[in-house]
Amino acid sequence: MIDDSTRQLCFDGRNVPFRPGQSVGAALAAAGISSWRTTRVGAAPRGLFCGIGVCYDCLVTVDGRRSQRACMTPAHEGQVVASDDPRRALDEPGGPNA
Amino acid sequence: MPDRTRSDYDLCVVGAGPAGLNATVTAGERGLRVALVDVGVQPGGQYWRHPDERFPDTLPQPSATRRHGWREYRDLDARLDALVRGGRVVHLAGRHVWGVHPGRPFLVRATAAGEDADPVVVHARRIVLATGAYDRQLPVPGWTTPGVMAAGGVQALLAGHHVRAGRRVVVAGTGPFLLSVAAGLAEAGAEVVAVCEANALTGWAAHPLRTLQEPGKLVEGAGYVTTLLRHRVPFRTRTVITAVHGTGRVTGATLRRVDRRGRARAGSEERVDADLVALGWGFIPQLELAVGVGAATRVDVDGSLVAVVDDDQRSSVSGVYLAGEVTGVGGAVQSGAEGALAGLTAAADAGRADDPRLRARLRRRIARAHRFAVAMHRASSVPVDWPTWLADDTLVCRCEEVDTGTVRAAVRDLAADDPRDVRVTARPGMGMCQGRMCGFALSCLVSVETAVTPAAADLASLATRPLATPVRLAELAEMADGEEG
Amino acid sequence: MTFRGPAPDAVIVGAGMLGAAVAYFAAAAGMSVIVVERGSIASGTTSRCEGNLLLSDKEVGPELELAHYSQYVWRGELAEHADLWEFEAKGGLVAAASEAQRAGLDALAEHQRSLGIRAEPVEGPAALREIEPAIAPHLLGGVYYPEDAQVQPVLAAHHLLRLARERGAEVRTHLPVTGIRIVGGRAVGVNTPDGAIDAGAVVVCAGPWSGDVARLAGVDLPIRPRRGFVLVTEPIPVTIRHKVYSAEYVENVASSDSGLQVSPVVEGTPSGTVLIGSSRERVGFDAGFSAEAVGRIASAAARLFPVLADVQVMRTYSGFRPYSPDHLPVIGEDARMPGLWHAAGHEGAGIGLSVGTGRLLVQAMRHATPDVSLLPFRPHRFADADAA
Numbered sequence: 001m002i003d004d005s006t007r008q009l010c011f012d013g014r015n016v017p018f019r020p021g022q023s024v025g026a027a028l029a030a031a032g033i034s035s036w037r038t039t040r041v042g043a044a045p046r047g048l049f050c051g052i053g054v055c056y057d058c059l060v061t062v063d064g065r066r067s068q069r070a071c072m073t074p075a076h077e078g079q080v081v082a083s084d085d086p087r088r089a090l091d092e093p094g095g096p097n098a
Numbered sequence: 099m100p101d102r103t104r105s106d107y108d109l110c111v112v113g114a115g116p117a118g119l120n121a122t123v124t125a126g127e128r129g130l131r132v133a134l135v136d137v138g139v140q141p142g143g144q145y146w147r148h149p150d151e152r153f154p155d156t157l158p159q160p161s162a163t164r165r166h167g168w169r170e171y172r173d174l175d176a177r178l179d180a181l182v183r184g185g186r187v188v189h190l191a192g193r194h195v196w197g198v199h200p201g202r203p204f205l206v207r208a209t210a211a212g213e214d215a216d217p218v219v220v221h222a223r224r225i226v227l228a229t230g231a232y233d234r235q236l237p238v239p240g241w242t243t244p245g246v247m248a249a250g251g252v253q254a255l256l257a258g259h260h261v262r263a264g265r266r267v268v269v270a271g272t273g274p275f276l277l278s279v280a281a282g283l284a285e286a287g288a289e290v291v292a293v294c295e296a297n298a299l300t301g302w303a304a305h306p307l308r309t310l311q312e313p314g315k316l317v318e319g320a321g322y323v324t325t326l327l328r329h330r331v332p333f334r335t336r337t338v339i340t341a342v343h344g345t346g347r348v349t350g351a352t353l354r355r356v357d358r359r360g361r362a363r364a365g366s367e368e369r370v371d372a373d374l375v376a377l378g379w380g381f382i383p384q385l386e387l388a389v390g391v392g393a394a395t396r397v398d399v400d401g402s403l404v405a406v407v408d409d410d411q412r413s414s415v416s417g418v419y420l421a422g423e424v425t426g427v428g429g430a431v432q433s434g435a436e437g438a439l440a441g442l443t444a445a446a447d448a449g450r451a452d453d454p455r456l457r458a459r460l461r462r463r464i465a466r467a468h469r470f471a472v473a474m475h476r477a478s479s480v481p482v483d484w485p486t487w488l489a490d491d492t493l494v495c496r497c498e499e500v501d502t503g504t505v506r507a508a509v510r511d512l513a514a515d516d517p518r519d520v521r522v523t524a525r526p527g528m529g530m531c532q533g534r535m536c537g538f539a540l541s542c543l544v545s546v547e548t549a550v551t552p553a554a555a556d557l558a559s560l561a562t563r564p565l566a567t568p569v570r571l572a573e574l575a576e577m578a579d580g581e582e583g
Numbered sequence: 584m585t586f587r588g589p590a591p592d593a594v595i596v597g598a599g600m601l602g603a604a605v606a607y608f609a610a611a612a613g614m615s616v617i618v619v620e621r622g623s624i625a626s627g628t629t630s631r632c633e634g635n636l637l638l639s640d641k642e643v644g645p646e647l648e649l650a651h652y653s654q655y656v657w658r659g660e661l662a663e664h665a666d667l668w669e670f671e672a673k674g675g676l677v678a679a680a681s682e683a684q685r686a687g688l689d690a691l692a693e694h695q696r697s698l699g700i701r702a703e704p705v706e707g708p709a710a711l712r713e714i715e716p717a718i719a720p721h722l723l724g725g726v727y728y729p730e731d732a733q734v735q736p737v738l739a740a741h742h743l744l745r746l747a748r749e750r751g752a753e754v755r756t757h758l759p760v761t762g763i764r765i766v767g768g769r770a771v772g773v774n775t776p777d778g779a780i781d782a783g784a785v786v787v788c789a790g791p792w793s794g795d796v797a798r799l800a801g802v803d804l805p806i807r808p809r810r811g812f813v814l815v816t817e818p819i820p821v822t823i824r825h826k827v828y829s830a831e832y833v834e835n836v837a838s839s840d841s842g843l844q845v846s847p848v849v850e851g852t853p854s855g856t857v858l859i860g861s862s863r864e865r866v867g868f869d870a871g872f873s874a875e876a877v878g879r880i881a882s883a884a885a886r887l888f889p890v891l892a893d894v895q896v897m898r899t900y901s902g903f904r905p906y907s908p909d910h911l912p913v914i915g916e917d918a919r920m921p922g923l924w925h926a927a928g929h930e931g932a933g934i935g936l937s938v939g940t941g942r943l944l945v946q947a948m949r950h951a952t953p954d955v956s957l958l959p960f961r962p963h964r965f966a967d968a969d970a971a
């Protein structure tokens with residue numbers, strides 16, 4: 001690979017490298033991570049499916065914002081990405097992530 | 099609150115793929131003030147998806163020798179750039195249009211698609227909808243396992259991010275697009291275990307004259323075949339995936355030989371190891387904006403709902419033009435010509451000079467590409483008996499986790515008797531994707547149970563999505579403040 | 584195709600919630616019925632509403648009596664099926680934003696208590712947040728109605744019709760009624776593209792379209808559509824536990840204004856989505872998107888529950904409430920056309936009131952004295968008023 005500009009985001013406490021211009025979903029996929037969400041009913045793992053922003057299966061929490069599409073969200077240095085948990089309560093407005 | 103309103107455009111083009119780009123530059127170069135609104139951070143759509151140009155050193159760009167149509171894209175992009183610099187066109191990138199509404203005469207409302215853009219409201223006199231298409235999917239046992247992806251998604255990761263989503267891959271479904279995905283994967287170093295084409299290869303070869311009238315397609319296809327041969331990728335016709343294996347991550351798939359109708363042949367089971375399964379059954383046009391403005395629709399030869407246009411790309415709604423896959427899936431060449439024609443018509447309808455020779459040339463190009471597309475659709479149809487691959491516990495709706503048995507029970511026990519009725523009764527299609535992934539499959543399953551072929555009205559009801567993408571409640575609330583006044 | 588065999592006791596026009604309820608109670612009483620529906624089951628207002636079983640927005644008089652009776656049917660005779668239609672006794676909470684609203688709510692609650700409705704005062708913001716933790720802190724208090732409940736109306740209609748079919752009823756969907764057959768000044772059946780269906784009685788359960796159906800018999804029934812929008816959010820963790828609305832809601836329900844009225848109504852559902860209403864406007868059968876209505880609903884809901892501001896709305900839909908000039912439904916035989924019966928016009932309360940309506944109507948059809956007097960709901964009362 002040609003680049004020496006690899007950056008890192010943090011996924012569930014683990015450093016994941018990415019190259020500028022990649023999406024969060026691409027970075028996770030490149031790192032061999034294939035799921036980051038569990039479903040509400042079957043508690044089944046999900047990750048990228050359509051890859052182009054249509055299926056909403058790759059939802060992930062990015063810097064505290066819930067339900068972001070990993071395939072549509074650009075990766076940034078130092079970004080905190082967390083698996084989406086369907087049971088985690090909403091943040092109160094004015095809270096740390098408001 | 100920032101001023102989000104963009105007023106007084108002669109034309110708003112939605113989508114910056116081959117159709118939208120052509121519409122924009124054609125209309126812009128004829129003097130219209132154009133707002134181009136697109137989900138992508140840069141133009142190109144799905145067909146010309148390429149790495150983020152802001153980082154050319156880390157993610158190399160395609161080259162004209164290696165990417166079909168790349169020279170055309172570069173030309174369009176340069177023309178767009180000139181129009182933007184000249185102030186004729188504003189390119190509102192990274193915005194997803196969620197609604198086209200009445201108001202002087204149209205209001206186009208868009209929300210941020212990623213995180214770097216503000217919502218916008220565009221006032222425009224005319225609209226070109228060039229919203230493209232996404233992969234059509236059929237459920238199969240195990241298809242919700244991570245590592246199963248739409249073929250187009252696998253392609254998007256390769257083309258846009260230089261990411262190979264797996265090491266050992268099975269590509270399955272129908273249509274020539276599978277070849278392109280498999281070739282891309284093989285060139286990126288993946289081991290493509292098999293390309294499974296549900297139809298017989300003879301189908302594609304059955305219309306050689308039509309193929310020859312579209313030489314670009316032939317060259318493109320030949321290129322993929324050469325690549326696949328070089329990488330010794332097995333190409334299997336009349337073969338489908340009937341199950342995907344693995345918990346938490348794909349470990350393999352079961353392949354079956356099928357007959358013409360898609361029924362699995364006894365004893366043809368074969369299990370292969372893989373960590374990625376790419377599925378594609380053709381494409382579904384993104385029709386919700388067209389349906390939302392009230393454009394007339396019909397069922398196309400491939401079973402998709404498409405919008406009706408006249409010979410000049412006008413929809414049935416005054417001031418709304420349609421171009422590209424929304425008028426019927428036909429590929430990039432047809433989309434580009436339709437886009438240019440839509441831009442030309444919009445300009446002429448706005449009082450700019452017409453160009454009859456260009457118009458005639460575009461119409462010929464569209465007609466030729468359309469004949470090819472029809473032949474391709476006939477050769478790459480979804481096998482009618484595909485529902486026989488499903489188990490009762492196979493999920494149909496990925497979002498709401500509704501399985502096949504529940505869908506069938508809604509018809510058999512509760513007398514739900516059309517796709518919309520099943521949807522509101524058993525909830526398939528009621529989740530975040532609003533039925534985009536399961537809508538086609540749902541209409542097939544209901545059709546099997548009721549023995550009624552879905553009509554355009556049934557499919558239009560499934561394609562009715564007042565919000566073309568989810569919008570934050572606070573953003574909707576801004577409409578109450580008269581911010582568009 | 585034609586319909587052979589003995590004429591059924593009744594042909595029911597419309598397979599929405601009202602048609603389903605009438606069919607169920609008729610079949611349960613041993614009557615033979617055919618339900619004729621131009622779309623699919625529950626394809627009209629029933630699939631475009633929230634499924635409320637409310638006492639909290641009822642003030643006084645015959646509608647309250649019907650609401651009480653319906654609650655008794657939902658929780659009594661139909662209790663064994665409650666899970667089929669996701670019956671949920673979630674309770675309703677009405678919140679006041681000003682002292683004046685609070686005084687108004689208190690007075691209404693006191694009156695409702697005298698009529699037998701459980702209406703519990705909620706004193707102050709802290710008490711309000713104890714019941715509904717995410718509610719906006721600026722709200723001053725309100726009234727809690729433990730009897731308010733909800734069902735999934737599409738499932739309720741489908742299952743009531745399934746139960747009716749098991750008792751011999753026939754349901755014909757995608758079959759429009761093109762005419763009402765009249766012999767000797769009496770309605771004796773309906774015409775359809777598949778042939779005539781003769782019956783002992785014709786029951787119009789066509790919701791906001793009931794006026795159109797009645798007109799086929801030459802009868803004027805002033806039922807009009809009153810449009811409402813609902814916003815549906817992405818599925819979220821349990822955040823809102825009750826049906827929560829603001830004090831203006833009660834005023835808007837009772838008003839006859841034809842202009843746009845908006846008052847927030849917010850509730851969670853078993854599938855995780857939050858349903859957000861409500862708007863009222865008389866614009867005919869225009870099903871188009873209204874930025875003003877949707878925007879004002881969103882704005883009002885975000886004020887009621889600030890926590891929802893960043894939640895994504897994934898769809899909106901609109902429906903048409905069957906509105907009658909005096910806000911009361913029409914239930915019973917039409918004195919102007921013997922054999923023609925009506926069960927329609929419940930405006931925004933049709934799901935909750937359906938089962939009481941169906942049970943009472945069938946009692947009347949079988950010449951029994953209804954458990955609740957249907958006199959205030961007589962279909963020809965508007966003609967009486969014109970004459971007077």
